Amino acid sequence: MSDKKPPDISLEALRDGNRDEFARLVDAYSGAIYRLAMKVLGDDQDAEDVLQNTFLNAFKHISGFEERASLSTWLYRIAANEALMLIRKRRPETTLTDTATEDDEGKDYSPVQFVDWCCLPEDELLSTESKRYLDKAIHRLPEKLRIVFILRDLEGLSIEETSQALELSQTAVKTRLLRARLNLREQLSSYYGERLQDRSKVK
Amino acid sequence: MTAHHECKPLLESLSDYVDGTLDEALCTEIQRHMADCQDCRIVVDTLRKTVHIYHATAEEPEAVPANVRARLFRSLNLEDYLKPQE
Numbered sequence: 001m002s003d004k005k006p007p008d009i010s011l012e013a014l015r016d017g018n019r020d021e022f023a024r025l026v027d028a029y030s031g032a033i034y035r036l037a038m039k040v041l042g043d044d045q046d047a048e049d050v051l052q053n054t055f056l057n058a059f060k061h062i063s064g065f066e067e068r069a070s071l072s073t074w075l076y077r078i079a080a081n082e083a084l085m086l087i088r089k090r091r092p093e094t095t096l097t098d099t100a101t102e103d104d105e106g107k108d109y110s111p112v113q114f115v116d117w118c119c120l121p122e123d124e125l126l127s128t129e130s131k132r133y134l135d136k137a138i139h140r141l142p143e144k145l146r147i148v149f150i151l152r153d154l155e156g157l158s159i160e161e162t163s164q165a166l167e168l169s170q171t172a173v174k175t176r177l178l179r180a181r182l183n184l185r186e187q188l189s190s191y192y193g194e195r196l197q198d199r200s201k202v203k
Numbered sequence: 204m205t206a207h208h209e210c211k212p213l214l215e216s217l218s219d220y221v222d223g224t225l226d227e228a229l230c231t232e233i234q235r236h237m238a239d240c241q242d243c244r245i246v247v248d249t250l251r252k253t254v255h256i257y258h259a260t261a262e263e264p265e266a267v268p269a270n271v272r273a274r275l276f277r278s279l280n281l282e283d284y285l286k287p288q289e
Contacts, residue, residue, distance in 0.1 A: 019281065019284075020284075022281065023276075023281050023284035026275065026279065026281065030267045030272065030275060031264070031265030031266055031267050034265070034271065035265050048271055048274065048275075051267070052274070052275055052279075055275065055278075055279055056278065056279065059279065110214065111242075111246045114242045115245070116245045116249065117249060117252075118249060118252045125256055126256065126260065131260060134256065134257065134260060153254060153257050154261040156258075174218060177218055178217065178218040181218060181253060181254060182250070184253050185253045188253050188256070189249060
């Protein structure tokens, strides 16, 4: 959403409690927030809960919005917090070992797969089946990497905006982004590597 | 990539490299290294492709299903704004 022209929403009107403006805000940003929630949580009902809570919170706290970040980044921040809270709530059985895995610190990210699948045609890379795998691969990322990847590479936020939305340093955002991308590259190398083999068998 | 000891430090710069935000000196270093290291070349190409593919999937329109939008407006007490778009 950040690379498109931001809709002309009046902050002053929002702060005055203008309902027309709130309705416009909801229509301008609900699509992006819903998609973010779907990508992070992978569940319709959870995504809808996050969508509703994001705007309820935004309405409640608009007077506290300080314009250090853009309105869209501020909404992403609320949505990201809501989504992460929901993930934690849904996983009460989390053990210490799980937490360590979630942090994913110290894990070796050195590439292990060296299959060159770049030559596969675009319609195969982006077939319906491939897209399903692409979504699945995102869900296999630890949540801390997943949220950074979604904001930066799917929603198109800059490194700075992502760091504002997640209240993380830019260095931390960059590190997590790199790990997320390398992790996805490994997963896609397995998947597209197989497609590549299938194609050579057919020929 | 695993066999060459100089590959690992370059790994840290790869995100910036594929985003085109890496400084020139490091870019040149990566390019020089890739010329001799096929594994690294594949990693860089497939990493760039990975990012490209996900960007392509994100270009699809962001639409909230009509029933989800209706429930959202109701939860915000904005149901009187639903009609014009339905």
